[in-house]
Amino acid sequence: NAGVTQTPKFQVLKTGQSMTLQCAQDMNHEYMSWYRQDPGMGLRLIHYSVGAGITDQGEVPNGYNVSRSTTEDFPLRLLSAAPSQTSVYFCASSYGTGGIEAFFGQGTRLTVV
Amino acid sequence: AQTVTQSQPEMSVQEAETVTLSCTYDTSESNYYLFWYKQPPSRQMILVIRQEAYKQQNATENRFSVNFQKAAKSFSLKISDSQLGDTAMYFCAFMKYNQGGKLIFGQGTELSVKP
Numbered sequence: 001n002a003g004v005t006q007t008p009k010f011q012v013l014k015t016g017q018s019m020t021l022q023c024a025q026d027m028n029h030e031y032m033s034w035y036r037q038d039p040g041m042g043l044r045l046i047h048y049s050v051g052a053g054i055t056d057q058g059e060v061p062n063g064y065n066v067s068r069s070t071t072e073d074f075p076l077r078l079l080s081a082a083p084s085q086t087s088v089y090f091c092a093s094s095y096g097t098g099g100i101e102a103f104f105g106q107g108t109r110l111t112v113v
Numbered sequence: 114a115q116t117v118t119q120s121q122p123e124m125s126v127q128e129a130e131t132v133t134l135s136c137t138y139d140t141s142e143s144n145y146y147l148f149w150y151k152q153p154p155s156r157q158m159i160l161v162i163r164q165e166a167y168k169q170q171n172a173t174e175n176r177f178s179v180n181f182q183k184a185a186k187s188f189s190l191k192i193s194d195s196q197l198g199d200t201a202m203y204f205c206a207f208m209k210y211n212q213g214g215k216l217i218f219g220q221g222t223e224l225s226v227k228p
Contacts, residue, residue, distance in 0.1 A: 040122070
């Protein structure tokens, strides 16, 4: 099993550009989430989804859009990149509630110049 | 709102010794889950151990164990017989009982194991 696959692993954007971070999982997990990791702040939840067609905002949603048209995919869109969005982004998936382990992708390091 | 605090940004330990990483959290929930995740330099997030709040018994996984104090809202991680491969960033995380997919992380503790 591939688990959770994120692409790309590294990306440099210019301010104002748009891009989509891809996330796919092959474990038939209901729950998928996006986090950003910044030094000294841990990981913070951007958006999450409890199933296809259902998404909700997390702690830091501004500047990001998501959609979930299939169980497998959960892309994160930056509509107009800003230097404040320079970060490492992680996608995670898990099966249901009950404290089940979340599986993480390997992260995308994004730099906005 | 729930918060998770790790007050030790950096720690170091000699190989084969024991180290304890601290984590406190704030919640009004009675049912929840707590986790410790390890992030080595490869950046991969790896689950180390988890604890259900309704269980009084502290979780253990080989050399890793927790001290869960529900009343004090404390959840520390003890690593015994530290190994060089334990060098990593460690994150404490909280999840409400019925909110899969919504982890709340602490700031992280960077652990260095020295030979």
